[in-house]
Amino acid sequence: MSEILEQLRTWITTAWDPELSLVEWRGRLADAGWACPTWPREWGGRSLPATAADLVSETLASAGVPGPPDGVGMHLAAPTILEHGPDDLRRRLLRPTVTGEIVWCQLFSEPGAGSDLAGLTTRAERDGDAWIVSGQKVWTTGAAHADLGLLLARTDWDVPKHRGITYFVLPMRQPGVEVRPLRQMNGHASFNEVFLDRARVPADHLIGQVGEGWKVALTTLAHERRLAPGRRATPSGRIAGRAWREAIAERIAASEPHKWYPQRAGRPDLVIARAVAVGKAKDPVVRQEIAKLVALGWSAKWTAQRAAAARALGRLPGPEGSLGKLASSAIARAAARVHALLADASGMLAGSDAPLDGTIAEIFLSVPAITIAGGTDEIQRNILAERILGLPKEPETERDVPFRRVPRNV
Ligand SMILES: Cc1cc2nc3c(=O)[nH]c(=O)nc-3n(C[C@H](O)[C@H](O)[C@H](O)COP(=O)(O)OP(=O)(O)OC[C@H]3O[C@@H](n4cnc5c(N)ncnc54)[C@H](O)[C@@H]3O)c2cc1C
Numbered sequence: 001m002s003e004i005l006e007q008l009r010t011w012i013t014t015a016w017d018p019e020l021s022l023v024e025w026r027g028r029l030a031d032a033g034w035a036c037p038t039w040p041r042e043w044g045g046r047s048l049p050a051t052a053a054d055l056v057s058e059t060l061a062s063a064g065v066p067g068p069p070d071g072v073g074m075h076l077a078a079p080t081i082l083e084h085g086p087d088d089l090r091r092r093l094l095r096p097t098v099t100g101e102i103v104w105c106q107l108f109s110e111p112g113a114g115s116d117l118a119g120l121t122t123r124a125e126r127d128g129d130a131w132i133v134s135g136q137k138v139w140t141t142g143a144a145h146a147d148l149g150l151l152l153a154r155t156d157w158d159v160p161k162h163r164g165i166t167y168f169v170l171p172m173r174q175p176g177v178e179v180r181p182l183r184q185m186n187g188h189a190s191f192n193e194v195f196l197d198r199a200r201v202p203a204d205h206l207i208g209q210v211g212e213g214w215k216v217a218l219t220t221l222a223h224e225r226r227l228a229p230g231r232r233a234t235p236s237g238r239i240a241g242r243a244w245r246e247a248i249a250e251r252i253a254a255s256e257p258h259k260w261y262p263q264r265a266g267r268p269d270l271v272i273a274r275a276v277a278v279g280k281a282k283d284p285v286v287r288q289e290i291a292k293l294v295a296l297g298w299s300a301k302w303t304a305q306r307a308a309a310a311r312a313l314g315r316l317p318g319p320e321g322s323l324g325k326l327a328s329s330a331i332a333r334a335a336a337r338v339h340a341l342l343a344d345a346s347g348m349l350a351g352s353d354a355p356l357d358g359t360i361a362e363i364f365l366s367v368p369a370i371t372i373a374g375g376t377d378e379i380q381r382n383i384l385a386e387r388i389l390g391l392p393k394e395p396e397t398e399r400d401v402p403f404r405r406v407p408r409n410v
Contacts, residue, residue, distance in 0.1 A: 001055060004052070020243050025243040026068060026069075026099040030044050051308070066243055072141070073102060077148070077150055085208075093169070102147050104146055105141060105150070107143075107170060108150070110137055114376075117152070122134070136193065136194070141192075141258075143172065143179045145254075149172050150170075151170040151201070152213055158404055167212075168201045184365075188258075225324065266370075267363055272290065274355075278343075289341060307320040307324065322375075322384050323384065326377055326381065332371070343355050346360075348361060349361060
């Protein structure tokens with residue numbers, strides 16, 4: 001591995017020019033296979049093992065150059081398209097996703113289909129060289145700025161629910177797509193409702209085959225569940241030039257609606273300093289809760305390392321993603337509990353007079369999100385119970401019933 005990283009450092013000295021635009025620089029990274037080194041060579045990677053990803057991104061950061069963008073495009077769209085194709089979409093969409101020219105959102109959840117995602121009722125009907133899509137999506141993060149959406153829609157109502165779904169790439173900027181922001185209880189507005197009224201999807205914008213969307217969706221969900229929140233190497237060296245200006249502007253714009261995301265993880269990083277600052281570091285109850293929190297954090301870290309080792313051996317993400325997701329929820333809740341013990345009633349205050357300028361109150365109002373996003377805690381427990389513990393599956397009375405005949409709210 002050290003030889004490969006040395007090659008990368010040498011390549012950076014010849015390829016990096018701070019006055020390139022961000023897209024031009026990322027284009028160079030992509031063409032050389034350094035943007036996504038674990039991807040197959042034919043799709044712009046270097047076919048390196050999964051363990052190389054972090055090492056390459058740390059090397060880019062320590063050389064003081066920007067890397068590929070964060071977000072739904074790199075974390076969900078690209079791996080799903082890589083795994084299921086078709087080649088035409090791989091050719092057209094992967095590179096502009098890596099350069100940041102295409103921004104994505106995930107159009108899965110609906111008002112009546114969240115945990116029961118396969119019960120979705122957005123419909124797509126074939127009309128000549130396009131599909132016509134109508135329905136409503138909800139909780140769509142980043143929809144207001146997205147160029148393309150990963151869309152699940154029902155294309156066959158006469159087969160059981162999991163078999164009638166197709167996975168589309170929806171162009172977001174068109175008259176049939178209306179995006180309305182939703183305000184959350186913590187005051188931010190990161191999500192949207194998306195209304196689809198005869199929106200058009202070109203016939204070749206399918207990931208996987210017609211009717212096989214559920215299988216493709218499972219790939220996206222597995223990648224979503226194994227996402228480590230906010231992991232990014234910190235760049236060092238001289239941060240200057242056009243590429244960096246654009247990278248920083250992109251990061252600020254992308255993180256603006258999500259600036260509460262660190263709080264939804266419960267901010268365990270703050271608890272010890274807060275315990276000292278408020279004079280409760282010697283309180284035995286507080287110490288016990290902090291010790292539980294630290295123990296949870298370490299066990300989650302080791303589980304994540306075991307999962308990374310499994311991926312390095314070439315295994316696709318599986319139920320271990322659910323373990324990690326559940327652990328993030330447990331840590332966030334435990335951290336919020338410690339913050340509540342430390343802050344007492346003042347933790348309910350918002351604004352500049354409140355503890356940490358209102359950050360503590362924002363933690364309390366944001367932690368519930370981590371227990372819901374990407375599949376609720378209960379759903380992760382169901383997955384673990386069935387796939388790891390081998391417990392009997394939940395009764396599925398609708399499994400073989402044509403979706404048209406399944407009772408549902410209308
Ligand atoms: C921060 C955040 C970001 C999100 N971003 C996106 C996005 O970009 N795109 C997108 O498509 N969606 C997004 N979502 C939506 C998210 O995927 C759904 O909220 C989630 O799947 C739960 O669905 P629901 O809200 O409809 O709740 P429901 O499914 O209605 O669940 C309600 C309650 O019932 C419980 N429950 C339901 N079924 C079962 C069961 N079988 N067994 C036990 N308990 C059960 C649930 O655990 C929950 O407590 C986001 C959500 C959040 C909080």
